[in-house]
Amino acid sequence: MYIVITRPQFTADEADAITAKFQSGLQRLHLRKPDSSIDDYRRLLSGIPACYHSRIVIHEHFQLLDEFSLCGVHLNRRNPEAPAGWTGHISCSCHTLEEVREKKARFDYVTLSPIFDSISKQGYASHFSIDQLEEAHRQGIIDGKVCALGGVTPGRTEMLHGLGFGHIMVLGDAWVQPELPVVLTIAGSDPCAGAGIQQDLKTITHCGAYGATVITALTSQNTLGVQHVMPVPAEVVASQIRSVFDDLRVEAVKIGMIPNAEVARVIIDALKQELSRRNLPIVCDPIMLSTSGTRLMSQDCISLIVRELFPLCTLVTPNLPEYESLPALHTDITLLPSSILVKGGHADGDEMTDTLMLRDEGRTQTFTSPRIPTTNLHGTGCTLSSAIASQLAFGRSLIPAIANAKRHMDCAISGGRNLHIGHGNGPLWFN
Numbered sequence: 001m002y003i004v005i006t007r008p009q010f011t012a013d014e015a016d017a018i019t020a021k022f023q024s025g026l027q028r029l030h031l032r033k034p035d036s037s038i039d040d041y042r043r044l045l046s047g048i049p050a051c052y053h054s055r056i057v058i059h060e061h062f063q064l065l066d067e068f069s070l071c072g073v074h075l076n077r078r079n080p081e082a083p084a085g086w087t088g089h090i091s092c093s094c095h096t097l098e099e100v101r102e103k104k105a106r107f108d109y110v111t112l113s114p115i116f117d118s119i120s121k122q123g124y125a126s127h128f129s130i131d132q133l134e135e136a137h138r139q140g141i142i143d144g145k146v147c148a149l150g151g152v153t154p155g156r157t158e159m160l161h162g163l164g165f166g167h168i169m170v171l172g173d174a175w176v177q178p179e180l181p182v183v184l185t186i187a188g189s190d191p192c193a194g195a196g197i198q199q200d201l202k203t204i205t206h207c208g209a210y211g212a213t214v215i216t217a218l219t220s221q222n223t224l225g226v227q228h229v230m231p232v233p234a235e236v237v238a239s240q241i242r243s244v245f246d247d248l249r250v251e252a253v254k255i256g257m258i259p260n261a262e263v264a265r266v267i268i269d270a271l272k273q274e275l276s277r278r279n280l281p282i283v284c285d286p287i288m289l290s291t292s293g294t295r296l297m298s299q300d301c302i303s304l305i306v307r308e309l310f311p312l313c314t315l316v317t318p319n320l321p322e323y324e325s326l327p328a329l330h331t332d333i334t335l336l337p338s339s340i341l342v343k344g345g346h347a348d349g350d351e352m353t354d355t356l357m358l359r360d361e362g363r364t365q366t367f368t369s370p371r372i373p374t375t376n377l378h379g380t381g382c383t384l385s386s387a388i389a390s391q392l393a394f395g396r397s398l399i400p401a402i403a404n405a406k407r408h409m410d411c412a413i414s415g416g417r418n419l420h421i422g423h424g425n426g427p428l429w430f431n
Contacts (some may be wrong), residue, residue, distance in 0.1 A: 005032050005169060010044065032074070041061050091109050091111065115160070116156065142165060143166065147169045183390050185200035192422065206387075207387055213240075255313075259298075275312060283314060315338065315340070318340065320344060352371050356402060415429040
């Protein structure tokens with residue numbers, strides 16, 4: 001698990017910075033402000049979307065646990081005891097291997113620090129040699145319940161996992177501003193902004209990346225359905241793609257609505273050219289029908305993208321009706337044109353199960369989550385595929401990228417379920 005500790009002092013826009021880390025896949029945050037009041041804590045927590053509160057551990061002001069539905073507490077020399085009756089997550093600080101041996105059985109995990117000279121505390125030097133840590137691992141002192149803290153940088157994480165640490169905790173290096181990855185979405189425009197380019201941009205931004213766009217079609221649509229589609233001329237689509245690739249370092253591509261074979265051809269040619277120079281994650285959401293049932297892709301276009309576009313992709317994300325209408329995907333996994341994520345939202349039941357078919361590994365994996373009761377589901381496919389592309393842009397491998405993207409989509413579905421936008425199938429919303 002990857003864990004970030006807040007800086008001791010409050011900073012401007014800190015809630016936004018913390019939210020951005022959660023959006024880009026942070027699993028847990030330790031809120032540690034030793035000299036701050038409970039009201040200071042409340043203000044910061046109130047600025048972080050509630051869907052992330054269950055990933056926050058606090059070091060002080062334990063009475064806020066229930067108020068904000070937080071994950072748990074971290075014990076240290078200032079606060080050595082958990083609240084009476086607390087049965088949730090508890091972790092604690094250790095500074096010697098003897099402390100680790102003694103305490104780790106009683107806690108969800110313990111931190112050992114400083115492993116290296118601290119980045120954030122001047123003069124806070126490591127007490128441990130690599131030989132000592134290797135020996136502690138051999139003796140079973142350092143294992144999956146021990147978290148490495150102190151001087152941790154990205155270049156040291158592989159070494160720390162090799163030393164047996166189950167978790168990595170970061171303070172100083174976590175707050176160095178990273179370069180913003182660019183995600184290119186190639187899709188149609190939705191004037192009511194519930195799907196298409198507009199929803200892609202909202203999702204990519206929510207995931208902490210920078211969205212660039214190529215528009216393939218102008219649609220007239222709203223929450224009631226699609227009234228008109230005007231394809232953008234193929235040469236204009238090709239020109240847009242060249243403009244983006246000539247100037248921006250794109251780290252991932254999401255492809256949505258492709259209205260005809262001519263537009264599909266210029267997209268395929270542009271991606272082949274870019275892929276000849278470098279690896280580039282590509283996620284294709286094959287939008288063949290709108291939610292209201294309008295056909296959005298011609299048959300010759302479908303044949304072309306299955307034959308030539310899908311093999312260029314990292315992942316293709318059809319829903320159940322789309323998957324059932326594509327015979328080329330009903331084959332041995334190793335013969336698929338790409339890895340396929342079949343979205344299960346159209347199936348009945350209180351749970352939704354998406355099935356990932358990993359072509360290169362010849363196996364499947366499922367992702368199951370509770371069904372959120374709502375009719376506001378316009379743009380779910382755009383949201384999930386854009387979120388997966390964003391996670392891949394941050395360098396995540398496919399399975400963690402999908403798992404993180406599904407959490408983003410669940411947040412958006414929950415955020416939109418009580419919205420009253422339009423008179424039909426309403427949009428999702430990121431709180």
